[in-house]
Amino acid sequence: MSMDTLKATFFAECEELVEAMTEGLSQIATDDWDSETVNAIFRAVHSIKGAAGAFGFEKLVEFAHKFETVLDRIRNNELAIDADVLRIITRASDVLAELVELAQVDPNETPAAYDPVLSELANHADSGETAASSDDLFAPVAFAPLALVIEESVAEFTVEFEPSAAFYRNGHEPERIFASLGDAVQVTCDTSRIPDLAELDPDQSYLAWSIEVHGKTRTEIEKAFEYVDGLASIEFIEKEEPAEIEPPKAVEKPAPPPAPKAAAPRPASTQTLRIDPERVDRLINTVGELIINQAVIAQKIAAGDRSPDTEVASALDDYRYLAREIQEAVMSIRAQPVKSLFQRMARVVREAGEATGKAVQFETIGETTEIDKTLIERLADPLTHMLRNAVDHGLEAPDARAQTEKPQTGTVTLSAAHRSGHVVIEVADDGAGLNRKRILEKAVQKGLVPSDAVLSDSEIDNLLFMPGFSTADQVTNLSGRGVGMDVVKTSITSIGGRVSISSEPSKGSVFTILLPLTLAVLDGIVISVAEETMVVPIANIMETIRPESDDVLELTPSNWVLKVRGSYVPIIPLAPLLGLGRTAPNTGPFILVEAENASVFAFAVNEIYDQRQIVIKSLEGNYGAIPGISAATILGDGQIALILDPDALIALAARESASKPRCVQEA
Amino acid sequence: MTETTSAKESLSEFVSLTAGGQGFCVDIHTIREIRSWTPVTMLPFSEPAVLGVMNLRGAVIPIVDLRERLGLGPTPEGRRNVIVIVTVSNRTMGLLVEAVSEIISVSSDAILPNPTQSVETQPAHIVGLISQEDRMLRVLDITGLLPADREDAA
Structure with a gap:
């Protein structure tokens, strides 16, 4: 992952953060706020600062830091918000937003208001200065880019595709598969095996295709053939294009922030459109109605006594196809890679590791997996909880771990993938696994199951999700928040997903979240x-x-x-x-x-x-x-x-x- | 919904309707529309007054038999039965009533308190009384009529 893509992500995220900050300020301005509002603004500024530090945007960091100090004082009730303070923080947020804008072109440039606002901030920041910097987890260099996804290289493939007779019997259609590969395909049909008419068995398969696909990854192509696996012989031939195939690098070195290049033009290709989610929702709803409408027409036609006109029927098929197309397109507007969520989770794991004194390595897989934006937002809380649990309860305490043959550093893996119409998100740790005996004892003690109950392993594991179950006898500052796994389960269920556990003694546990691709x-x-x-x-x-x-x-x-x-x-x-x-x-x-x-x-x-x-x-x-x-x-x-x-x-x-x-x- | 004006203190508008042969009225601001009866889809585990749900231009809304809800027994099938669609606190539902008659304007002093309200057994669905010619109209509190939240898991 190049620095440029990282930067692009940073700026996209900054837009969100600036928005969160501005929203918080407008809440304060309308006198409709509480301490959480200030916290939200603080977090936004803090996140901007942290990321800006990684890119060496010094002006931005300097300003954000001062701003943050003032906010911290407000947060700690050392500074009351009066008209003057409100004015300063509002101006400061404007300057910060402008700095973010400018940093995309030239990070050394500052808006005119930079110096006066900075000095005003400094006036209010004095006594809080030390407090803020002491808990600063985001000193510029501390932002070590974590291992990011290795993007599959896009290459030229030739797929040799030879369906068996069973392929047709199951109602598959080669054309559909080709169409799903997009426009950049070239299909050649090999008809050489068709016998003479006298010997032709219409139930047999004689055709083979050779499909040249451009600009798709192997996974994408495999996806198109996902449902015909076993019904056809499929062979992938990758064209030799060494320039395209980069040796996969697992981890980028946490390189020192590179010297910012002056006047880099703002990349035009990454332009995004910001849309009010409500508009998209309306579109999704309307498309939903359109699909219902198509079904109504189809049913009306089918209900008619006359055998349906073939032209009408095929036009109706087109209608359905188009409606689906629109639906998919609309859905994709909402789809977002889980990357930003995973990056946030990296912080959670780091903090959890520090809080528990355990050495943790955080690995992520499938960060480019796209899921509905609302799902991403609603996954943050349950995932935070699950990851904290993985570090806190999943991984062994350092001395216990030293007695195993496992490496000193525990590993927590967060992965996302698409699997036949679903999104699968897994939180895995390589800790001791679930202590089923203790879980059962606990459940009996709490009266959740009768003492003579005989439960299977998976039933015991699922006790974790019962309301009121919490292994609270070892409260730590992390898990002592009174939130149990049942809350995780409830929040996942509320977005149409399912959670399950699998665990192996001394190997670790895996929590799997199965989510629908969309909520609609x-x-x-x-x-x-x-x-x-x-x-x-x-x-x-x-x-x-x-x-x-x-x-x-x-x-x-x-x-x-x-x-x-x-x-x-x-x-x-x-x-x-x-x-x-x-x-x-x-x-x-x-x-x-x-x-x-x-x-x-x-x-x-x-x-x-x-x-x-x-x-x-x-x-x-x-x-x-x-x-x-x-x-x-x-x-x-x-x-x-x-x-x-x-x-x-x-x-x-x-x-x-x-x-x-x-x-x-x-x- | 229409914005309240200074005339608010003096006049309120109600829609009068009949359920179980008795006269009721509902604040006109809560009423979205009035529809004829269409078959509903039954809901499992619902209270008897909830007849089911119907499709209102793509929205799924519960239909409550007002008569049954008020403890007056189920509404018999009738050709004049109509469904009054009401919205309160962001929830929309339909009330099955026997008939809807007219819109009435009354000044707020003409709404008398329900004298039986303090009685424990009396449901608080009727929040006021209006004398209209020789009839008495009961002012319904729609919020109290919403189907109880079914969140009773565990």
Whole structure:
């Protein structure tokens, strides 16, 4: 990662910071503020200073430092905000914003107001000077650039693509794949293997393609072929272009800030457009409506008795395609690399390491992974907590670690990746792993589980997420904040994600967050439960089954199982669970879902319809949360369908059967 | 919504409606629109007064049977039944009522306090009384009618 890209990031972030600072000041100006407002301004100025130091923007650092000192005094109640002080800090923020602007062109230039404001700040800063610099974690050199992502080099690839017959049987279309590779592709079809007409078997595959792709990384290309893996032979041939392939450098040396080059022109290519997120939201909503509208038209046409006009049908397909295109484009406006978040987290880890006296190395993977901006914002708190936990509880204390064969320095890894329609974020440590015995003891002691409970490892791990669980007997100044993992879980769930733990004794623990790519749409299967139409998110579904009647077995009147390929899966009849009727487990279709802890359940439903992309509509704004229901959506006919939350339903069913064992048999 | 003016102290406007054969009225500022009945989607675990949710131009809003909510039993199906869409404290819901009649303007001194309000068992949905010709209209407090928040997990 070159200095220029780092700088570009810095300036983009500065814009945000300046905005935060200005907003805080306007709150103070309208007399609507508290200590957090001042803290926010302080943090903004502090962050600007810290990063500016790394680039050697001395004027900026000097000014920010003075400004920060004054703010620190306000924060510590040593300086009251009166009209005069407000004027100075407002002017100071203007100068700071201007300095940031100027630094993009010439870091040595200062605005006219620089000196007078600086001296005014100095007047107010006197007594606070020492206090501020003592806790200064961001002395210019201390900003060591952490290991950043190694960007995959963009190269020329030739992909030899030869689909098997199964490829076509599964309904794949080579053209779709080619189209998803973008415009810069050149496709050559090899028809040499097509036999004479007499010998041609229409169910066989005879064609092979050679695709030249320009300007894509290998991962991007692989993504296009993600779903046909195993159905075709795919071979990547990278063109030899040594100039393009840089030897991957793992860590850039924390080089001393380079001497700023004078009058570097502001790079035009990195221009960004700043948009009020609300406008984007409106666009996303409208596009959502457009997709619903398309579904309405499709349904109306399908409902007509006449066989649909092929031209209309294909025009409708185009419509759907375009609507999706627009949707994706709009979504991408909101998408942002997680880099800024990860960089913030680096600081969290550093601070946690210092606070606990543990040597920690922080590694990040997949910083360029893009996710919805709102998700990024709402990930900051849970991630902060998880990383602190990883350092505080995950890694062994220095003396305990010395007794292992592991290196003295513990490693905490934060990674992000896209995995089939989801974003996976992992926080891993190489510490001692979860102490399951102690967790169980703790849970029993707190009355969270009965003392005779026999729990599997994953069930024990999940106790960490229970409200009221906290290994609080070893309160440190980090974890003594009274926030448990249940808060992490709640905040992740509220953005449609899931958290899970895996841990191996003495190897470490991994906390995995699975998030939807966006908050606005999801793929789901439309089902009916006792006359009501509902949607199950496809992410939770393993398969749908229409079983033979002797595959449904009764264990006890309230416990039925479904035999699936030799194993037995508990059946959860949805209608009685949701209070919509008392149908016993029937032969009707089942939906197999996987719970958070990887156990499998079969939902008994009345009917399974088609799979669709649906727009999520929150129920909580106007109504409130409903157990087992995550949200609602609007179907093609304008009716509302509820979106089921399989994990919550499984929990609900478990609670139901635990609280009142049904002794009455419903026939 | 319209801005309040100096005339506020003197006159308030209400929409009068009928539920369970009784006369009620609702502050006109809370009413967004009035619609005819359309089928709703049932919600599991809802209180009996919540009939379900309906689609209001892309928004999902709960529909509350006003009569049932006030303890007067469920509203029978009827052709004149209408849904009054109201918005209070950023929440929108629909009230199923038997009929909506007119807009009335009354001066604030004409709104009498509900004399039964201090009684413990009386729900505080009725915050005032208005005498209109030979009828009595009960002034409804919409906030109290919102479906209770369903956050009862654990």
